[in-house]
Amino acid sequence: MESGDMGHSKDPAVFSIQHFCLHDGPGVRSIVFFKGCPLRCSWCQNPESWRTAPELAFKAHLCIDCKTCVNACPQQAISAPGHRDLQKCGQCFTCVENCPSGALVCFGKYYTVEDVAEALRPEFPYFENTGGGVTFSGGEPTLFPSFITGLSNRLHKEGIHTAMETCGYFDPETDTRFLSDMDLVLFDIKLFDEPAHLRFCGKSNTYIKKNLTRLAGMAFAGTGPDIWPRLPLIPSITDTTENLTGWAQFLDSIGIHYLTLVPYHNLGGSKRQWLNLPPAPEFSALTDERLGDAAKLLEQHGISCFAPGEEDWVQIDFKTASGNRKVT
Amino acid sequence: MNASLAQAAVHQQEENQFFKQFPSLTTPSMRITAIREELLSTRYSICLERPTLLEKFKKSRQGRQAKSAHPLIRRAMAIAYILSHRTPKIYDNELIVGNMTSKRVAGNYYPEGGSINILEDLFRLGKRQIPIYLTPREKFQLAGIGIKTSLTSVGGKTLLRPGRFSHFLDFFRAKRYFITEEAGIAHQVGNYGDVVHNGLVRADMKAKQSLDERKIKDGTPLSPDQESFFKSVRIVIEGIRQMAANLADTAEKKAGQPGISDERRQELLTSAAACRHVPYHPARSFLEGLQSCWLVHVAMNLEDFEQGMSFGRLDQILYFLYSRERESGQLSPEKGAEIMASFQLKTCETMPLYSERIDQYFSGNAVAQGITVGGTDAEGNDVTNELSGLILDAFAQIRTREPALHVRVHKNTPSWFLEKAVETLQLGCGKPSFFGDAAVVRALETAGMTTEHARDYAVIGCVEMASQGRTYNSSDACLFNLPICLELSLNEGRRFLGWNPVRRRFGAVTPPVTQMKSFDDVVSAFRAQVNDSVSEMVKVISWLENTYRISRPTPINSIVTEGCLDKGKDVTWGGGFYDLTSIQVAGLADAGDSLYAIKKLVFEEKRMSLSALVDILKNNFSGQEALRQELVNKFPHYGNGNPEVDRMTQLAADVYSDAITSHKNTRGGKYVPGIYSMTCHIGFGRKTGALPNGRLAGMRLSNGLSPIDGLDRCGPTAVLRSAASLDSHKWTNCCALNMKFDKKIVAGKTGRNALTGIFRTYFDQGGMQVQANVLDAEMLREARRDPSAHPSLVVRVSGYCAYFNDLQPDVQDEIIERTAHGIG
Numbered sequence A: 001m002e003s004g005d006m007g008h009s010k011d012p013a014v015f016s017i018q019h020f021c022l023h024d025g026p027g028v029r030s031i032v033f034f035k036g037c038p039l040r041c042s043w044c045q046n047p048e049s050w051r052t053a054p055e056l057a058f059k060a061h062l063c064i065d066c067k068t069c070v071n072a073c074p075q076q077a078i079s080a081p082g083h084r085d086l087q088k089c090g091q092c093f094t095c096v097e098n099c100p101s102g103a104l105v106c107f108g109k110y111y112t113v114e115d116v117a118e119a120l121r122p123e124f125p126y127f128e129n130t131g132g133g134v135t136f137s138g139g140e141p142t143l144f145p146s147f148i149t150g151l152s153n154r155l156h157k158e159g160i161h162t163a164m165e166t167c168g169y170f171d172p173e174t175d176t177r178f179l180s181d182m183d184l185v186l187f188d189i190k191l192f193d194e195p196a197h198l199r200f201c202g203k204s205n206t207y208i209k210k211n212l213t214r215l216a217g218m219a220f221a222g223t224g225p226d227i228w229p230r231l232p233l234i235p236s237i238t239d240t241t242e243n244l245t246g247w248a249q250f251l252d253s254i255g256i257h258y259l260t261l262v263p264y265h266n267l268g269g270s271k272r273q274w275l276n277l278p279p280a281p282e283f284s285a286l287t288d289e290r291l292g293d294a295a296k297l298l299e300q301h302g303i304s305c306f307a308p309g310e311e312d313w314v315q316i317d318f319k320t321a322s323g324n325r326k327v328t
Numbered sequence B: 001m002n003a004s005l006a007q008a009a010v011h012q013q014e015e016n017q018f019f020k021q022f023p024s025l026t027t028p029s030m031r032i033t034a035i036r037e038e039l040l041s042t043r044y045s046i047c048l049e050r051p052t053l054l055e056k057f058k059k060s061r062q063g064r065q066a067k068s069a070h071p072l073i074r075r076a077m078a079i080a081y082i083l084s085h086r087t088p089k090i091y092d093n094e095l096i097v098g099n100m101t102s103k104r105v106a107g108n109y110y111p112e113g114g115s116i117n118i119l120e121d122l123f124r125l126g127k128r129q130i131p132i133y134l135t136p137r138e139k140f141q142l143a144g145i146g147i148k149t150s151l152t153s154v155g156g157k158t159l160l161r162p163g164r165f166s167h168f169l170d171f172f173r174a175k176r177y178f179i180t181e182e183a184g185i186a187h188q189v190g191n192y193g194d195v196v197h198n199g200l201v202r203a204d205m206k207a208k209q210s211l212d213e214r215k216i217k218d219g220t221p222l223s224p225d226q227e228s229f230f231k232s233v234r235i236v237i238e239g240i241r242q243m244a245a246n247l248a249d250t251a252e253k254k255a256g257q258p259g260i261s262d263e264r265r266q267e268l269l270t271s272a273a274a275c276r277h278v279p280y281h282p283a284r285s286f287l288e289g290l291q292s293c294w295l296v297h298v299a300m301n302l303e304d305f306e307q308g309m310s311f312g313r314l315d316q317i318l319y320f321l322y323s324r325e326r327e328s329g330q331l332s333p334e335k336g337a338e339i340m341a342s343f344q345l346k347t348c349e350t351m352p353l354y355s356e357r358i359d360q361y362f363s364g365n366a367v368a369q370g371i372t373v374g375g376t377d378a379e380g381n382d383v384t385n386e387l388s389g390l391i392l393d394a395f396a397q398i399r400t401r402e403p404a405l406h407v408r409v410h411k412n413t414p415s416w417f418l419e420k421a422v423e424t425l426q427l428g429c430g431k432p433s434f435f436g437d438a439a440v441v442r443a444l445e446t447a448g449m450t451t452e453h454a455r456d457y458a459v460i461g462c463v464e465m466a467s468q469g470r471t472y473n474s475s476d477a478c479l480f481n482l483p484i485c486l487e488l489s490l491n492e493g494r495r496f497l498g499w500n501p502v503r504r505r506f507g508a509v510t511p512p513v514t515q516m517k518s519f520d521d522v523v524s525a526f527r528a529q530v531n532d533s534v535s536e537m538v539k540v541i542s543w544l545e546n547t548y549r550i551s552r553p554t555p556i557n558s559i560v561t562e563g564c565l566d567k568g569k570d571v572t573w574g575g576g577f578y579d580l581t582s583i584q585v586a587g588l589a590d591a592g593d594s595l596y597a598i599k600k601l602v603f604e605e606k607r608m609s610l611s612a613l614v615d616i617l618k619n620n621f622s623g624q625e626a627l628r629q630e631l632v633n634k635f636p637h638y639g640n641g642n643p644e645v646d647r648m649t650q651l652a653a654d655v656y657s658d659a660i661t662s663h664k665n666t667r668g669g670k671y672v673p674g675i676y677s678m679t680c681h682i683g684f685g686r687k688t689g690a691l692p693n694g695r696l697a698g699m700r701l702s703n704g705l706s707p708i709d710g711l712d713r714c715g716p717t718a719v720l721r722s723a724a725s726l727d728s729h730k731w732t733n734c735c736a737l738n739m740k741f742d743k744k745i746v747a748g749k750t751g752r753n754a755l756t757g758i759f760r761t762y763f764d765q766g767g768m769q770v771q772a773n774v775l776d777a778e779m780l781r782e783a784r785r786d787p788s789a790h791p792s793l794v795v796r797v798s799g800y801c802a803y804f805n806d807l808q809p810d811v812q813d814e815i816i817e818r819t820a821h822g823i824g
């Protein structure tokens, strides 16, 4: 395994592989979280997914102050637990290896396609018995087109359903083959208004709209994966009438009449603390009432709304979408 | 469509037409709601009728005669006296009648053993975690009974003898094992099929014939013991008939009272007619079938004691009666479900009597009256039927702590049924539990059962095993502390800590750690300690068995256990067709993970000597927190799908199983192991020192087949994979794998599909048993803070379910803490 080899590779770093996930595609699924994301949504709960390279985090609440890390660091970069001189640190992660409590962790590890496939293999029977599969998420998996093509093909060879969750931000002119290799794309949309998107997510949404249009076209033509949009509901940001109406009309115009609403919960910004990042801005938690209102508004525009994990996948015509795909 | 997706769709399409037609069988009628409310709002109590009648019997004419009679007859006369003299009670609304005690909800008091420990709480009964209400007069009476009878209890008779006193004290300081058999044997799945279809008359005539012809079935002339046995059978059958007749009288009297509605009058008369007919004669209807089971069940409870008395495969036993009435249009499915719900509610009338000390080991107020549904016939064909589903639906109507429900799963189990079982589980009562036919049948065959008999297995109580109606399994004879054997093996048979400064030797003499040069040496010492502990335990159980034969034989149990009437022997004398004594274990994962830690730390990585590690353990890791953290956080643990570490859990299980199966009981039956621990892992944990896997002294141990709490870090599928990877063929008394799922995550159709699929996979991979709580952690915390918030919240504890409020606080904490499975 080349996981320790930091200098190399177009292979992505994976920061987590989670099993028994029920809310990111049909059936019981495993999610492969890739590291690296072009957006910086201010409500993001997974800041460890932002940077592409593996990075070190410190969970202060677990630290037992044993100072093993201080002594273990070959660069003398740690003056005291939790205090690392970034200038001196050579990213060797010896400290992580030696920390007994799990207070020091490394987010991200380089994987080969084969490594990921092997890590997933024990889960295959559960996929089979539940109609599940693997979902690539992140971060942003489209940053690694050749890797996910390889992985998706590898999994297809074993009859495993593959899905990808994307923020939709990639060059619309890019080669689309890597997309066709998926069975399903969960497409995250956020703000309809371009300046607002730029402000809250750090990038314009022009690519996103273009890609969504294009993927919908491919899905309906039977040349691409099934597509399913998802919208995180952040109170007063994405659940405004204006935003919802904008997206509803847009979805309608490209022929998609279903949408998953992902309610925002403030789970506390501890991950940012671990990574020594400034705290996330506070958004209020979404009330059931606001969720209901949003759903009602969207339904009025002819968009059926679903909770994550409760999607009616039959809404998409899997047959046409995957009819020309070889699944052995 | 993707192949796996298509397959899932096929799974979902296979629906049961019947349940599609009657989707509302899970909705309780007003009658069921009323009975349920009444039971839930009744305060727990102790019924003193049984011991009072026993005393009266002793003073009666019959009692005086009995003194000089053969022990089997003496016992039968006492039981028959209790049955025929107890007060018959019929409660409002119920369709199945026959009171379990003289009170609405109470524990029967068994002066022979099993209840005596409650006296420890006598002066604070109302203030206990599970309050018990008695009038001052009753308390006084209870104290009197306790004083008079404790020396003559089975435990007292057996152990209050020269040379056995330290074993007596062991009941109060259980460390290596906890002998439950002292309380009684009970734990039975009788031949209810025979009772329902042939009536007790068959046994009665068989006994009569043997007495008339003065020979047993194979022609051997009757010995005096056998003659007494057949007489004892006839005596208790007469007692049961009298009990039923008394109930019929009461029903008729009630029916004649003014102000009774016509409908209720008719029901009471039906009950009266049923009780005049069953269980002596064959049941004529579905209702009579259940009534018959119930009356025999009550009699069995009064004969021995209440633990684990189970009904077996009711969907098979009653299907003939049910379908006949359904086809003729006499019974609607709704009525069938209502009768079944009324039957199941009867099981809530009883509870065990545990003192708070004992409650550490068996927390949860459960007696586990098991009903088994689904499975195959003797040839291996699926026999899941409409009634299998209806039994689950009836439970959905009541959602109470009893009965225990068990679902058998095999490769041809229909999807609609497995889905219905998971839907029942989603209600959040921790029921049903699931059993893999393939693994269970194999383990029963290991103990010598024929394949056909093994396939007719039913669950006793929580998870224990019997080929129904033909097995006498003292299925909960003893609970065994496995990790303490490892502790002893690392300290020449002494505990690490103890009140005795000299640290009395406690286990076998094994070599000092300085002489252990390889991991194999550690394993041999561990094996020696386990063997020693098991031998000690077997010795005490053998003494008890001898006492049982004389002072507590169980003729009713012998009637419903095949073999006894043929051999002319009571079950306690070895009459059962299959005879087993089963031991349960606590701390399996702790033992396995600890062995792994020793192997890796000391012998592979050579980071420290074994004696250095043992010194650290003796000091309970003080000053060694970094090492302890590393052991907990950086070492692999069982339950994460890691074959290397799981192999050590297998090793620990094998050492334990081999020690158990090397013994035979005094009835000629086999000793068999089971892997579950009730809540003994908490009680035992308090007495067990620090372990090499980083567990501190006094902390609870792992339970049953489950990984250590919180160290199953790869999610539920990995837990199932680890569990299924273990070789279970020696675990004749089954195992318990506890899982907890967050309700939010496994709700609805998605959750149903997921749980159904992962359970099916688990059984495909050879899994033996799994049980789960589908719970909202927040709800539990609320219930912990304010017991009135969720008074009827039922959770699965070990093999059994209990009201959350009935649990000891640390058991409550454990349930809350158990990893809420379901990431994402």
Ligand code: SF4
Pocket: A056, A072, A073, A074, A075, A076, A077, A078, A084, A088, A089, A090, A091, A092, A093, A094, A095, A096
């Ligand atoms: S990553 Fe390596 S260099 Fe950086 S602090 Fe840790 S041990 Fe030192």
Ligand code: SF4
Pocket: A062, A063, A064, A065, A066, A067, A068, A069, A070, A081, A082, A098, A099, A100, A101, A102, A103, A104
């Ligand atoms: S090694 Fe880990 S636990 Fe020890 S001081 Fe460093 S961060 Fe804290």
